[in-house]
Amino acid sequence: MSRRSSPQRNRSPRAKAAIAAYIADIDSTNSAGSASNLPSFVVQQLRQALLSWYAHQGRDLPWRHSRDPYAIWISExxxxxxxxxxxIPYYRRWLQRFPNVDSLAAADLQDVLKTWEGLGYYARARNLHRAAQTIGQQHGGRFPQQFDQALALSGIGRTTAGGILSAAFNQPWPILDGNVKRVLTRLIALDCPPSQALPELWDLSTTLLSPTQPRDFNQALMDLGATLCTRRHPNCQQCPWQPYCRAYNLNVQSELPMSEARGPLPHKHIGVAVIWNDQQQILIDRRRPQGLLGGLWEFPGGKIEAGETVEACIQREVQEELGIHVEVGKQLTTVDHAYSHFKVTLNVYHCRHRQGEPQPLECDEIRWVTLEEISQFPFPKANLQIIAALQQAHHLPT
Known part of the structure; x- marks a missing residue:
């Protein structure tokens, strides 16, 4: 498939109709129904208007001062x-700790996760580490300039590959992140959720992309969505594409993009144990490397079953996970946290180790640590609130 082509299968009739209507609004003599058939003068006007706006209104972001593909990759x-x-602060701290591909590839994964701690979606950090090792082994320590090779790296999809190659090497690859989807959806007044029209939106992003200034064009398109064409209360009066925007001219910009129908997020209630021994040490365990929080440390615990008390849940989970018996004491804190697809409430209790030698039955590793040592380990964001509560309490309650 050539760079400027797009998939023709699985076309959404509604998306195709929206593009045809957009073209008809611009040029009544053009009845084509594909973004690739936009009148060339309109494409040129859209490009020029956006690039001119970006030259004066584009955001001053630290990674835009670099042409280093490694630094750009990290930002993406x-x-x-x-x-x-x-x-921004994570980006700067990361480059101080891992200034290049070689330093990242050689780092211990726990160090990588600790540097990432608090940024969420930890699979991104694991993928960065894995991809850095691939770059060292297969590409001589240099980020690949070929699209297919970039796309093959862990954690890199079509938009990320296009974003890196356009920003670092000024190559004309389109992008379609959340901001861009919203801008293009409003531009043609798409009357279905963007997820149902991805081939058409990719086609439109490819058609509009400036072949001579792809770096600036893609950055401008993202800035437009982030600063003016926002999810709520879009600032259409300042938008360089206002004269060409079908949603604005139909006065439906606040109603688009259409959303997928979603049910309520599942809510899990979790019993969590802060287990102390007689030496005033706390037991923590490291999750297996797969999954949402893979490789991070946490306090033992698990889901409270129907009809089960928090105390009974903690005793059961600790026995299943670590093979020990604990005495559940006072409650330390309650933590509410939301992930992308579910919510959790952590019910956290002080516990005393009473019987058995802890074993990593359902995790990769366990350790007894002091409260002073605990900050050395990477924890999920919700667990950081537990640590903060412990530090405020200072010691095991009597």
């Missing part, structure tokens, strides 16, 4: 599902 991964303001 961190920006997946995370806001810019959150990413």
């Amino acid at each position: 991964i961190m920006l997946q599902q995370t806001q810019v303001t959150t990413v």
Whole structure:
């Protein structure tokens, strides 16, 4: 498939109709129904308007001062599902700790996860570490410039590969992240959820992309969605694409993009044990490397079953996970936390180790640590709140 082609199968009739209507609005003599058939003068006007706006209004972000593909790659991964303001301090700290591919590839995964701690979606950090090792082994320590090779690296999809190659090497690869989907959906007034029209949106992103300034164009498109064409209350008066935006001209910009129908998020209630021994040490365990929080440390515990008390849950889970018996004491804290597909409430209790030698029955590793040592280990964000409560309490309650 050529760079500027797009899949023709699984076309959404509604998306195809939206593009045809958009074209008809612009040029009544053009009845084509594909983004690739947008009138060339319209494509040129859209490109020029966006690039001119970006030259004056584009955000000053640290990774835009670099042409180092490694630094750009790190920023692209961190920006997946995370806001810019959150990413910036992590990005700077990461480059101080791991300034290049070689330093990341040689690092211990626990060090990588600790540096990432608090940024969420920890599979991204594991994938960065794995991909850095692949780059060292297969590409001589240099980020590959071929699209297929970039796409083959762990944690890199089509948008991320396009974003890196356009930003680092000014190659003309399109992107389609959340901001871009929203901008393009409003541009053509797409009357179905974007997920039902991905081939058409990729086609449109490819058609609009500037072949001579792909770096600036893609950055501008993301900025447009992040600063003006926002999810709520879009600032259409300042938008360079306002004259061309079908949603604006139909006065439906606040109603788009359409959302998928979703049910309520599942809510899990968890019993969590802070287990102390007679030496004032706390027992922590490291999760297996797979899954949502793979490789991170945590306090033992698990889901409270129907009709089960928190205390009974903790005793059962500790026995199943570690093979020991504990005495459940006072409650330390309650932590509410939301992930992308579910919510949890952690009911955290002080416990005393009473019988048995702890074993890693359902985890990779266990350790007894002091409260002073615990900050050395990477924990999920919700567990950091437990640590904060422990540090505030200072010691095991009597």
